[in-house]
Amino acid sequence: MATSASQTLRTTSFLKTPSLSLSSSSSRQSLSSAFSVALRPSRRFSKPLVVIVKASGSLDAKPTVLVAEKLGEAGLKLLKEFANVDCSYNLSPEELCTKISLCDAIIVRSGTKVSREVFESSGGRLKVVGRAGVGIDNVDLAAATEHGCLVVNAPTANTVAAAEHGIALLAAMARNVAQADASVKAGKWQRNKYVGVSLVGKTLAVMGFGKVGSEVARRAKGLGMHVISHDPYAPADRARAIGVELVSFDQAITTADFISLHMPLTPTTSKILNDDTFAKMKKGVRIVNVARGGVIDEDALVRALDAGIVAQAALDVFTKEPPPADNKLVLHENVTATPHLGASTMEAQEGVAIEIAEAVVGALRGELAATAVNAPMVPAEVLSELKPYVILAEKLGRLAVQLVAGGSGVKTVKVTYASARAPDDLDTRLLRAMITKGIIEPISSVFVNLVNADFTAKQRGLRISEERIVLDGSPESPLDFIQVQIANVESKFASAISESGEIKVEGRVKDGIPHLTRVGSFEVDVSLEGSIILCRQVDQPGMIGTVGSILGEENVNVSFMSVGRIAPRKQAVMAIGVDDQPSKQALKKIGEVSAIEEFVFLKL
Numbered sequence: 001m002a003t004s005a006s007q008t009l010r011t012t013s014f015l016k017t018p019s020l021s022l023s024s025s026s027s028r029q030s031l032s033s034a035f036s037v038a039l040r041p042s043r044r045f046s047k048p049l050v051v052i053v054k055a056s057g058s059l060d061a062k063p064t065v066l067v068a069e070k071l072g073e074a075g076l077k078l079l080k081e082f083a084n085v086d087c088s089y090n091l092s093p094e095e096l097c098t099k100i101s102l103c104d105a106i107i108v109r110s111g112t113k114v115s116r117e118v119f120e121s122s123g124g125r126l127k128v129v130g131r132a133g134v135g136i137d138n139v140d141l142a143a144a145t146e147h148g149c150l151v152v153n154a155p156t157a158n159t160v161a162a163a164e165h166g167i168a169l170l171a172a173m174a175r176n177v178a179q180a181d182a183s184v185k186a187g188k189w190q191r192n193k194y195v196g197v198s199l200v201g202k203t204l205a206v207m208g209f210g211k212v213g214s215e216v217a218r219r220a221k222g223l224g225m226h227v228i229s230h231d232p233y234a235p236a237d238r239a240r241a242i243g244v245e246l247v248s249f250d251q252a253i254t255t256a257d258f259i260s261l262h263m264p265l266t267p268t269t270s271k272i273l274n275d276d277t278f279a280k281m282k283k284g285v286r287i288v289n290v291a292r293g294g295v296i297d298e299d300a301l302v303r304a305l306d307a308g309i310v311a312q313a314a315l316d317v318f319t320k321e322p323p324p325a326d327n328k329l330v331l332h333e334n335v336t337a338t339p340h341l342g343a344s345t346m347e348a349q350e351g352v353a354i355e356i357a358e359a360v361v362g363a364l365r366g367e368l369a370a371t372a373v374n375a376p377m378v379p380a381e382v383l384s385e386l387k388p389y390v391i392l393a394e395k396l397g398r399l400a401v402q403l404v405a406g407g408s409g410v411k412t413v414k415v416t417y418a419s420a421r422a423p424d425d426l427d428t429r430l431l432r433a434m435i436t437k438g439i440i441e442p443i444s445s446v447f448v449n450l451v452n453a454d455f456t457a458k459q460r461g462l463r464i465s466e467e468r469i470v471l472d473g474s475p476e477s478p479l480d481f482i483q484v485q486i487a488n489v490e491s492k493f494a495s496a497i498s499e500s501g502e503i504k505v506e507g508r509v510k511d512g513i514p515h516l517t518r519v520g521s522f523e524v525d526v527s528l529e530g531s532i533i534l535c536r537q538v539d540q541p542g543m544i545g546t547v548g549s550i551l552g553e554e555n556v557n558v559s560f561m562s563v564g565r566i567a568p569r570k571q572a573v574m575a576i577g578v579d580d581q582p583s584k585q586a587l588k589k590i591g592e593v594s595a596i597e598e599f600v601f602l603k604l
């Protein structure tokens, strides 16, 4: 959180210039061509909900997409219908850093490093990285998230191609196809030298039983192999369904005749095959790698090949691509190497291009990407149900933070979700992100979205804890109410402090519209549209009329009024929904009404 002083300043300036708030529904609507959002607008909520992508330039400017590696024509066509497309291949890291400040999105394959410097050089303009393929180890995800940049990939279109290449390498290696071909081309006829080994009946260990691994397993079964797999996260029933037994890492590598690698490169899988693990393998084991070079300690593999522990290896991927000309592994006579061709079929490249173009265009249009790598992925049906609660969440955050007295410093926020749904049936990540957005944006210049919400909160020292109240009754709607409490702060509207000492606001969705239903200990009911004036007053007849006529005289349209009181003729809180910003004079007049003890104007 910013220092108290700067927080005070920002809160004040927010209140003075509320119409500049990016998240105000009206401003978003009028700037809809300039700002894109993460959720597809529904029929009911035709306004964008979650701003992920902020396109720069003039209101009607098309976004610019940099395509940094060759992409299939069908994908390019889709992109060109929506954006200015700059196809610039083989950029040096410096050239990429220079170009990126002019781009809203970039599309890469495995050959381009989207490093922290790239995000830093973008000056905040880059909002989407599209990886036209699966592996995102060439994208600095932490940096992307910190910069609020969405990363999407194309996780399915090249699965079969990668699996087929794995099988091609497996068979080619077992039968020395590449070596024999080179020998024939060199004018030799070495039939005895290239006697191979059979696949049928051999044990294949598939390391990583995901999309590619399971397709490799299926095909290897068809070749008559005995297939086992190691994958700590794969469901056993999915493996069983295709006749594959999931086993421990050690069991896989010690019993296999062939090992095929299909896990992502992560800190855990980096050099997962190394001197120690090679030492445990069956002598004469054969290894296929179409995953990532980094999952093998390449020097250790050279040693294992030289020692005859590993009889052969077939490698499509390398730690450094392209590998240096003197790479011992590539030059090893028992190694078959291909230049990262796993995804390179005509069909896969067309498919990947379309998949990534759709994802990038969708993200630039403001839809929640189904293949987001660094943001919550919410299934469409869940999303449509949650939409009004998403709006409610942001507005509650926005209201709660405006109730904090200057200089208090917001550090601890508690969110309570009351629902008849089982906790597992309610994904609150989207709601938490929106509450965070609502809390942070009014008091800072930071642009918060689904991607960077948790990071931004953490960076500002804002601790958001979540609690569920499981209600009895029908779980038809996902939530009964959401409560946002800010602890250890003073409030500029003392009545917002609950009995337990926190600023408390609570809201519900009624007929699809978010409502504010509690402030502190007072029950109110005002729809969360436009802005709100909260007044604490001595409960007495005529108050609604008095305040209503002050606003009427100032031509401020009142959309809603509600009074929550402790007991008749005692204190009450009146919540007034207004469409327009009342003038200072109108607010002054309200403050002068003798029965009004305190009041606050809150911009939603």
Ligand SMILES: NC(=O)C1=CN([C@@H]2O[C@H](COP(=O)(O)OP(=O)(O)OC[C@H]3O[C@@H](n4cnc5c(N)ncnc54)[C@H](O)[C@@H]3O)[C@@H](O)[C@H]2O)C=CC1
Pocket: 134, 135, 136, 155, 158, 159, 162, 207, 208, 209, 210, 211, 212, 213, 230, 231, 232, 233, 234, 262, 263, 264, 265, 268, 269, 290, 291, 292, 316, 317, 340, 341, 342, 343, 344
């Ligand atoms: N050579 C090429 O051109 C291509 C390479 N790939 C690479 O293949 C790999 C797999 O891709 P997909 O199957 O699409 O991904 P996926 O995400 O569907 O599958 C990866 C699997 O690895 C498992 N895994 C994670 N950590 C593991 C560990 N420590 N030990 C064992 N398993 C572990 C996961 O649970 C998951 O089931 C990726 O690295 C991808 O980049 C994918 C396509 C083409």
Ligand SMILES: O=C(O)C(=O)COP(=O)(O)O
Pocket: 109, 110, 111, 132, 133, 134, 135, 136, 158, 340, 341, 342, 343, 344
């Ligand atoms: O999709 C993947 O993970 C791949 O490795 C494919 O890489 P490529 O797009 O062919 O550079």
